[in-house]
Amino acid sequence: MASLFAFDDVACQSLSETHGTPCFAYSGDVAEGQFRALRSALPARVRVAYAVKANAHGALLARFASLGASFDCASIGELKRVEALGLPPGRTFFAGPGKREAELRKALAMGVRIQAEGFEDLARVDALADREIALNLRVHPAFDIDEGNRIIGGSGPSAFGVDEEEVPALLAQAANLRHVRIRGLHVFAASNQRDASKLLAIHGAVLDLAKRLSERHGLVFEQIDLGGGLGVPYAPGQAPLDVQALGEGLSALLATHPWFDGELILEPGRFLAGxxxxxxxxxxxxxxxxxxxxxxxxxxxxxxxxxxxxxxxxxxxxxxxxxxxxxxxxxxxxxxxxxxxxxxxxxxxxxxxxxxxxxxxxxxxxxxxxxxxxxxxxxxxxxx
Ligand SMILES: Cc1ncc(COP(=O)(O)O)c(C=O)c1O
The missing domain is CATH 2.40.37.10 (Lyase, Ornithine Decarboxylase; Chain A, domain 1)
Known part of the structure; x- marks a missing residue:
C-alpha cells in the first residue's frame, strides 16, 4: 500500500526543476497499485466505479479504464471526459443533487445509469425518454451514521437523495410514470473512513434498507450502490484502510442477504486517486x-x-x-x-x-x- 508521498525527495527535486513550481505530479504506478489492491480484495460481485470528481486527469481516467474500472460522474463535464474513454455500456453512472436537463439528456444519450435523487429526476428522465429506462434511487438513510468529517452530512438534513421516510410517498407519486423503472438503490453515507468495520456497518445497514424497501414496495434491485468514502491516511501513524477486511466483510454481507442476487457497487474517489x-x-x-x-x-x-x-x-x-x-x-x-x-x-x-x-x-x-x-x-x- 502506498506511503504518504508518492515521490521521494530526489524525484520531487527533479520534477520541480523540470516543470517549475507550483505543480502537481501523479504516479501512474501508485494509482494502479491502489486500484489493483482494492479490486483483488473485493468479491467478483462488487463493481468498482471511480468517482471522477476526485481527480479528472485524462491519463488517470485512462489508466483506471484500462484496469476495468467503471466511473461515477456528477456533471456534464465529467460525463464528457468519461465519454472520451470510449467505454462499453454499463460502466458509467451519473449522480448529483442538482442535475440540469441538458445533463440528463447527455446521460440518456450515453446510456449511463442515472442515480435519481428525488421525484424531479424521475419525472424529467421520464419526460425525456422514449424507451424504458432502468435507474437507481438515491436514498438518504434514517439510520445513525458515525461520519468523521461530515463531508456527506451524516444523518441530518441533506441535499442528497430522498429521505428514507419519504420513499413511500415518492413511489406513489412515481407510479404513473411511463418509462422509468427503479432497479437499484444508491446510498452514500460517509467520507474518508479508514476503519473497514465502520464502513461495513453502514453497508450492512444499506442492505437491510434495500431488503425492507423490496419487501414493502416490491422493488427489484439489480444493483445496490454503496457510494464511496474509502479513506486514506493523511498523517504519519494513521493506519490505511484494510481492504482485505472490507472485501471479506462484503462477501459475508452478500452471504447473509441471499434474497439479493444483483451487484454491489463501490464508488471510491479518494482511495483510488489520493x-x-x-x-x-x-x-x-x-x-x-x-x-x-x-x-x-x-x-x-x-x-x-x-x-x-x-x-x-x-x-x-x-x-x-x-x-x-x-x-x-x-x-x-x-x-x-x-x-x-x-x-x-x-x-x-x-x-x-x-x-x-x-x-x-x-x-x-x-x-x-x-x-x-x-x-x-x-x-x-x-x-x-
Ligand atoms: C455520489 C458520490 N460517489 C462517490 C464519491 C467519492 O467519495 P470518496 O472520494 O470519499 O470515495 C462522492 C464524493 O463526494 C460522491 O458524491
Whole structure:
C-alpha cells in the first residue's frame, strides 16, 4: 500500500526543476497499485466505479479504464471526459443533487445509469425518454451514521437523495410514470473512513434498507450502490484502510442477504486517486507576526482547498531537509486570511525551500479555487 508521498525527495527535486513550481505530479504506478489492491480484495460481485470528481486527469481516467474500472460522474463535464474513454455500456453512472436537463439528456444519450435523487429526476428522465429506462434511487438513510468529517452530512438534513421516510410517498407519486423503472438503490453515507468495520456497518445497514424497501414496495434491485468514502491516511501513524477486511466483510454481507442476487457497487474517489499525487510549491518568504511564524508559499487554497474545508492538513515535507520541530503556519499567496494550508512541524525553512504535500491526488487541484486571483493554473504531470 502506498506511503504518504508518492515521490521521494530526489524525484520531487527533479520534477520541480523540470516543470517549475507550483505543480502537481501523479504516479501512474501508485494509482494502479491502489486500484489493483482494492479490486483483488473485493468479491467478483462488487463493481468498482471511480468517482471522477476526485481527480479528472485524462491519463488517470485512462489508466483506471484500462484496469476495468467503471466511473461515477456528477456533471456534464465529467460525463464528457468519461465519454472520451470510449467505454462499453454499463460502466458509467451519473449522480448529483442538482442535475440540469441538458445533463440528463447527455446521460440518456450515453446510456449511463442515472442515480435519481428525488421525484424531479424521475419525472424529467421520464419526460425525456422514449424507451424504458432502468435507474437507481438515491436514498438518504434514517439510520445513525458515525461520519468523521461530515463531508456527506451524516444523518441530518441533506441535499442528497430522498429521505428514507419519504420513499413511500415518492413511489406513489412515481407510479404513473411511463418509462422509468427503479432497479437499484444508491446510498452514500460517509467520507474518508479508514476503519473497514465502520464502513461495513453502514453497508450492512444499506442492505437491510434495500431488503425492507423490496419487501414493502416490491422493488427489484439489480444493483445496490454503496457510494464511496474509502479513506486514506493523511498523517504519519494513521493506519490505511484494510481492504482485505472490507472485501471479506462484503462477501459475508452478500452471504447473509441471499434474497439479493444483483451487484454491489463501490464508488471510491479518494482511495483510488489520493495516494498517487504530490503537490510541489516553494517557500516565497518567512514572516514572524506576533508570535506566529508564517511560511508563505507559491500556492494556497487556489490549489489545495481541502485543509480549509475539513481542518485537516495534507501531509507535508521539506524536500531534502529531513524532519524538524519548529512549527509553521503555512499560508498561500492569496489576499485573504483564509488562505492557510495548516499548522505544521517542519525544519527551519527559508525562501526558495521546496515543500511537497502528499496524498494530493484526490480533492487536490480538482477542488482548488483556481480562478481566485488569477494565478496561473499549475501543471499536472503524469509520471508513468
Ligand atoms: C455520489 C458520490 N460517489 C462517490 C464519491 C467519492 O467519495 P470518496 O472520494 O470519499 O470515495 C462522492 C464524493 O463526494 C460522491 O458524491
Amino acid at each position: 495516494p498517487c499525487g504530490v503537490y510541489l510549491a516553494r517557500v516565497v518568504r518567512i514572516k514572524e507576526s506576533r508570535g506566529t511564524r508564517f511560511a508563505i508559499l507559491e500556492g494556497g487554497i487556489n490549489h489545495l482547498l481541502r485543509p480549509l474545508l475539513t481542518g485537516e492538513p495534507f501531509p507535508v515535507k521539506a524536500v531534502g531537509k529531513g524532519t524538524g520541530e519548529p512549527s509553521y503556519t503555512l499560508a498561500g499567496p492569496l489576499c485573504t486570511s483564509l488562505d492557510r494550508l495548516g499548522e505544521v512541524a517542519l525544519p527551519e525553512l527559508a525562501a526558495g525551500d521546496l515543500l511537497a504535500f502528499g496524498s494530493t491526488g484526490a480533492y487536490g487541484l480538482s477542488e482548488g479555487m483556481t480562478h481566485f486571483l488569477s494565478h496561473p493554473v499549475p501543471p499536472e504531470i503524469w509520471v508513468d
